[in-house]
Amino acid sequence: MDPAQDPLSQVFSLLEVRAARCTRFEAGGNWSYRFPAKPFLKFGAVIRGDCWIDFGDDAHHRLAAGDCFLMANAPGYVLANDEDLAPEDGIASFDWTQSDVARHEGRDTVLLAGSFGFEASDAELLLDALPCFLLIPSLSPSASIIQSTLQILDTEIRGTGIGAGVLTDRLADVLLVQVLRAALDQSAGEGFGWISALVDPRIGKAIKLMHEDAAHPWTVDVLADAAAMSRSAFSKRFKLLVGLAPLDYLLRWRMRLACDWLRRGATVSATAAQVGYSSESAFGHAFKRVYGHSPRRYWRRHAIGEKFLINPNK
Structure with a gap:
């Protein structure tokens, strides 16, 4: 990435x-x-x-x-x-x-x-x-x-x-x-969920920071400061545009990065470290919260070539 x-x-x-x-x-x-x-x-x-x-x-x-x-x-x-x-x-x-x-x-x-x-x-x-x-x-x-x-x-x-x-x-x-x-x-950048947020000058900056360094221990206060907004105003606008609270978005972004690492063959422990978790246990709980199963199960299914693809017809 x-x-x-x-x-x-x-x-x-x-x-x-x-x-x-x-x-x-x-x-x-x-x-x-x-x-x-x-x-x-x-x-x-x-x-x-x-x-x-x-x-x-x-x-x-x-x-x-x-x-x-x-x-x-x-x-x-x-x-x-x-x-x-x-x-x-x-x-x-x-x-x-x-x-x-x-x-x-x-x-x-x-x-x-x-x-x-x-x-x-x-x-x-x-x-x-x-x-x-x-x-x-x-x-x-x-x-x-x-x-x-x-x-x-x-x-x-x-x-x-x-x-x-x-x-x-x-x-x-x-x-x-x-x-x-x-x-x-x-549409003047409104009505497209997180895609709208990407082009918002303030919320887009916060998302860019999370994407550039997902493993960083971001807090709402730090992200709000980067966006030059108060904590409450930042949280409210972020939720309005993205549909998730800032740290919920960060969690899901980390887990998507984790899926990418696991698909490439990284171990669960190495993946946990890459996305900011100091223990496999904490990472496993976060992964299961988002995807409903453990990272080890996801890793095994991809290791044997089982895919979760949407395959369009005609």
């Missing part, structure tokens, strides 16, 4: 956030497709044309060319250009196992999509900070940057050049960060 990285980059590294698949959907005429719930992270973008995305209960959104969206733990939804059509099964209607491109009667409307996988035990750190649907409209200030990435991604999905899989994965990672940045800009 590089302490020089910014906190969001550190979190992405720890969670091993990685693109699982990128796809292209082309459609002409009238169409409507239903897709299952997405218990993970997925982005979508309209390259050409327009359509609707409908989550039910009047939660539907018009999508136009240049719009990009992010879904986190989203419920089932319908994607259509004709809301009066009965939706078909969007998975069964296409042979996704043979191609990353699905076609329906033309190319009047074109969408790109990509999904991401990561450690299931840490999924809430990222997913709980995001709304189930996040729209970045084509007229937003960040849209032109996102659209430039989308154009390259589109070319790679359709192409047959060597290394296309590597490029699409990297571009999807870039796009995810660009969308998160755009979302923070258009």
